[in-house]
Amino acid sequence: MILTVTPNPAVDQTIDMDEPLEADSVQRSTGTRFDSGGNGINVSQFVTALGDETLATGIIGGFTGYFIQQNLASFDVPTDFCEVEEPTRMNTAILAPNHQYRLNQSGPEVDSEVIDELVDVLQEYQPSIVNIGGSLPPGMEPADIDRLAGAGEWDTALDIHGNDMIALDGTYEYVKPNEVELEDATGIAIEDIDDCAEAARQLQSDGFERVIASLGAEGAMMVTPEETLYAPSLDVDVVDTVGAGDSMFAAVMWAYEQGWDDERALRAGVATSATVVGHSGTGVKHLDPTELMDDVRVWTLRS
CATH class of the missing domain: 3.40.1190.20 (Ribokinase)
Structure with a gap:
């Protein structure tokens, strides 16, 4: 099994505009799309499409975290996330004529207890490969990645x-x-x-x-x-x-x-x-x- 860890996932909101953005004005978009975002989440979706066994874990919270769980379920991606109180971040891209605008949130603060929970998830499933990818949320350090990688006999793949x-x-x-x-x-x-x-x-x-x-x-x-x-x-x-x-x-x-x-x-x-x-x-x-x-x-x- 390829188990993926996305420490700081996001709901990616893409807004389409048919006119340039203007300051101090109210404008309407022509379309909006919401996707589950984050390296590990993407990898699990692709591994599922390839027909292999996977599981997506990471740190989620609030209504945006719930969206990620439901969205991955629609693609038949198994999940076992660790939850915090603060909502998962939302990253917004505005696609206007001739320009693109992007605003990425930092994500919820995490502590050592959440890292402990992630270790427990990895040890429960004992995958052959653990993929850890994406940005780190506030409160998580590279030493925590070392800890996740060293918690079992799996091979570890990184995209950080x-x-x-x-x-x-x-x-x-x-x-x-x-x-x-x-x-x-x-x-x-x-x-x-x-x-x-x-x-x-x-x-x-x-x-x-x-x-x-x-x-x-x-x-x-x-x-x-x-x-x-x-x-x-x-x-x-x-x-x-x-x-x-x-x-x-x-x-x-x-x-x-x-x-x-x-x-x-x-x-x-x-x-x-x-x-x-x-x-x-x-x-x-x-x-x-x-x-x-x-x-x-x-x-x-x-x-």
């Missing part, structure tokens, strides 16, 4: 902010940075694929067995103990890039659960991401990486 990566003391089996997070974690300015490879190798030397970097339109890179693999993205019609990196990471972990090797896992990740960007939002109910895997090219880069 670059500054949090370098503050960890433990060693980890998987980490998925994007280009910005690679720069933040290593201090290496990334302008091309070679820079990315250098930064990913440096990050690996800091205690991560496999670095799976999502590079947006440029594709994905995987640094293993033996080699550095690079796969360009597929040429597909792009509708929405939200969740593309999460879907890639979910498919890589799913592939390892099937016993696939590194190259085949990377192919599965890039193929899955290519499918997901053809849909709006993260609510894809069925994914089959094998439909596009033969189209994915993988190159081995020299060290």
Whole structure:
């Protein structure tokens, strides 16, 4: 089982406007959408779509937390969240002509008792992989991630902010940075694929067995103990890039659960991401990486 931990989930509200925003005026939107947000939540949705066993946990509260539970149930994603009194945060995106506006809340304050509850959830289910992803809520520190990772025999996969990566003391089996997070974690300015490879190798030397970097339109890179693999993205019609990196990471972990090797896992990740960007939002109910895997090219880069 791939169990996901989203410490600071969100309800993502997307508001569509057909006119520019104006100060000190009352305007009406043309449409609004609400989605469950957060790296781990997205990964669990994609693992479910891939047909594998998963469970989503994390910290929720209030009416927005209730929405997340009900929304995930509609996608057949099992959940076992830890609850606090304050409502789960809401992140708002306003899509107006020529401009986008985003306002992200910080999230509810958490304490050590909630971390204890998370440890209990992980130990109850004993998954093969624990994926911890997204931002940390107020009151939670990188040391708490070390504690969650070290509470059992599972492999741990991370998708957290670059500054949090370098503050960890433990060693980890998987980490998925994007280009910005690679720069933040290593201090290496990334302008091309070679820079990315250098930064990913440096990050690996800091205690991560496999670095799976999502590079947006440029594709994905995987640094293993033996080699550095690079796969360009597929040429597909792009509708929405939200969740593309999460879907890639979910498919890589799913592939390892099937016993696939590194190259085949990377192919599965890039193929899955290519499918997901053809849909709006993260609510894809069925994914089959094998439909596009033969189209994915993988190159081995020299060290």
